[in-house]
Amino acid sequence: MFFPISNTHISPIYLGIIGFLIGILGGFFGVGGSFIAGPALRAVGMDWNFAVGTDLAHIVGKSVVAVRRHRALGNVDLKLGLIMALGTIAGAEVGAQLIQMLKRAGNVNLVVSIVSIVVYCGISGFMIWETRKTLMSQKGQSQRGLVKGPRSKEDHSAFGPVTRAIQQLKILPMVALPTSGIKAISLWLILLVAFVGGLFSGFLGGGAGYIRMPSMVYVLGIPTHLAVGTDLFEIIISASYGTFTHAVKGNVDILIALVMNTGAAIGAQIGAISTQYFVGPKIRVAFVPLPLIGAAVVIYTLMSGHKL
Amino acid sequence: MKKQTGKTLRAFAIELAVYALLVVGYFFLVLNLLGGWLYQLEGQHRYVYAIVAILLVVGQAVLLESITTFLLRLFSGRSE
Secondary structure, X not given: OEXXXXXXXXXXXXXXXXXXXXXXXXXXXXXXXXXXXHHHHHHOOOOHHHHHHHHHHHHHHHHHHHHHHHHHOOXXXXXXXXHHHHHHHHHHHHHHHHHHHHHHHOOHHHHHHHHHHHHHHHHXXXXXXXXXXXXXXXXXXXXXXXXOOHHHHXXXXXXXXXXXXXXXXXXXXXXXXXXXXXXXXXXXXXXXXXXHHHHHHHHHOOOOHHHHHHHHHHHHOOOXXXXXXXXXXXXXXXXXXXXXXXXXXXXXXXXXXXXXXXXHHHHHHHHHHHHHHOOHHHHHHHHOHHHHHHHHHHHHHHHHOOOO | OHHHHHHHHHHHHHHHHHHXXXXXXXXXXXXXXXXXXXXXXXXXXXXXXHHHHHHHHHHHHHHHHHHHHXXXXXXXXXXX
16 A cells, blocks of 8 residues: 555555554553554665654554543543653653764764663563562462452552652652552652653653653552553653654654554553453563563664664 | 453453444545545645644544444443
């Protein structure tokens, strides 16, 4: 099928399947999935600028679908999402500026690649350790079945004591997040977590959900189900902003985004509803390969010189 | 409990099937009715194109889900 805006020939079935896979991942883990969509669009000959912009447009649609489903399940903290969106946008802008600075210094690729590999592997390693410890401590307790209602808000983590210590930091102003079950937490802490996520988003081009979702769980103490839903809500705002700026620069083929979204919308519903059948630590343990995929993409890019 | 889960999954599968049909139909509708206009818009009025692009993806999600819910309520109301 020919798409005149980006001047590319791509099979709509291929786009639909890619969208479907990303939709499932997005709905289940609360990530945008650009680490798959970008390379998948590049693989069929789409220009890099169109791949980034079009991917963002499809992420908006998929996230709206997933958030509506997660909201119906009580998994979205709107207040937290709105605060985080501010931090993410600011972080993304600073990240983009840092890239420009590193470009001028002439070593952008190496610095960004090494930092991202260390961060991705660090997240995965830490999550393996934490989820293993948490699941071991919960051995014997039922981990199966629906976890709807108030129980879905309950989440156990071996990192819990550290998270609670972080929550007790009194850096004014403090905000209450009743939906997430947090009585008071520093606004600056929330903005910092969002800012760091945005910074990586600006560095690497994706939504950086694989950094933000674990940060929400371990630093802010948000239950995993709510972290997934709220991260998706936050992605709607930041990806819409990204879509707008890319569309103005002529980097969005909306027809390709809509085809991807046919698969993604269905996948996102399946992914979102599936979270109800898993407890928090099991969602986190399944999340572990995602940052490793991100690291693998960076290592490939570094070694081959081809940007995926 | 198993029976309840089975019932929930069945309802979800039906909803998903209706939604899938609508999503595919929506794309072909946009392609046929707006394809040429979007191409021109992208070349001439980028700001309008950017807004229309966001409205189309958000509309796809919000509008179609509302229609799906409406259709399912309509059919389940009739079958009762």
